[in-house]
Amino acid sequence: MRFSIYRFDPDKDSQPYMQDYVLDEAKIWPGMMLLDALLELKAQDETLSFRRSCQEGVCGSDGMNINGRNGLACITPLASLKTPIELRPMPAQPVIRDLIVDLTQFYTQYRAAKPYLINEDPEPEVERLQSPAEREQLDGLYECILCACCSTSCPSFWWNPDKFLGPAALLQSWRFLADSRDQATDLRLDELEGPFKLFRCHTIMNCVEVCPKGLNPTRAIGRIKDLMLKRSM
Amino acid sequence: MSRQAHGLRAWVLQRFSAVYLLLFLVYLGVHFSRVPVADFTQWHAWFAAPLVNLATGLFILSLLIHAWVGIRDVIMDYVTHTGVRVALFAAVMLTLAGCGLWSLRVLFLTVLSGSGA
Structure with missing residues (x-):
């Protein structure tokens, strides 16, 4: 499964850019949520940054822009998304790093x-x-x-x-x-x-x-x- | 102008003017579909009737108010520079006031010539 994720590290990058990721189909299970996939991708590339905590739609930490629509990664089923899945930080907020915004x-x-x-x-x-x-x-x-x-x-x-x-x-x-x-x-x-x-x-x-x-x-x-x-x- | 004039009152005026605009447009549509106007003389005579003239005047007033609140909202949303915002407000106000006075003149002359005929 393909992903295109917004990357920006103010210490290194002068401009934000989109980075492609591929998640091995073997690692996808039925009912898998987007956050689970992000955690798998973070295991591949530990510089990928995003907020998360409760992982069940209660804490509200992992709000992000998913294929152009804001939502919580932890309660968004992977199967409901069109690929490549485009992930961006929530719009119009200052970006601290990658998908993390200053609220x-x-x-x-x-x-x-x-x-x-x-x-x-x-x-x-x-x-x-x-x-x-x-x-x-x-x-x-x-x-x-x-x-x-x-x-x-x-x-x-x-x-x-x-x-x-x-x-x-x-x-x-x-x-x-x-x-x-x-x-x-x-x-x-x-x-x-x-x-x-x-x-x-x-x-x-x-x-x-x-x-x-x-x-x-x-x-x-x-x-x-x-x-x-x-x-x- | 009080602070209230900018918030609640503008919102209420926008809604009330919208209702009047809708009612008047529906009335116009129904009226002209039932009594088609053949030429300018008939058209003129119809508008010269005091009630129609008054209703049209109210329509234009509502239209101006509605347009003002709408354009003001757009400017407030998108123009953040105070100087540019004030200049745009002034330009829109002058344009709308000009349209209003011109319409008033047309309506007034129509009534005068209607009562004179």
Whole structure:
């Protein structure tokens, strides 16, 4: 099986380049994931660099651009891919080395969304309780693993990564706006005002298409806009 | 202009203008398929009717607003240099304002000549 992989080592290379690899068919087993193949290739060439950790789609470390589409290598079946498999780092992020990108900007925007509960009430003796219906509001929001597949496939995030929060951070914004225990709705909405932070989303839904957890940031962004509109009336 | 004018209000205006544009275009389509216009005189007379004239004026206003928000979005997305961005905003604003005033003049003259005839 043939691979074409983006290589760049800032210590040695002046320019990134694509390197071809071949994985022996004998080493391929049924149900093999792309990450397994990458580990085999790394055994061939130990300079090949990529991030990985849990290997089961939970940690979100091995996000990469696979045949032009962002995804997690560990849960992408090898058999589902057209060869030669073209692997690149996630788009529009500074490359540290090979498939490893610098996600500082992504995390800065995540932090800007204040991804934590803001509640000024004195802490109760038991947990802050929610009804099952209130808890249900958080389904499809809390599951995000911050792999950055969505934000790095969003053109608005490519063009304005310093100003537009991006789908991942906005999903978290809505996750806390939708939380019955959170008291900072006004603060959160105020901070999202202006033309850039929220409104650079033009609903093209690249984020929804690539999310490896099947989440829908576009819907969350729409809900934030609706809430903002309701509040202003 | 407040910060809000740039974010939520632009988004709301874009949506409301889109709805009006759609409704008016559908109305035009239905109207002209049922009552075809034979010549300029009929066309002129139809537009001179105050209600049609007003509705067309609103259509042009919606079109200008919709175009402004759309082009503004494109410029915000792709042009990062502040000076170039401001210059482009100004150019688009002037062009749209010019189109608006010119349309207003045409509509106004149509009403005048219609009521005079």
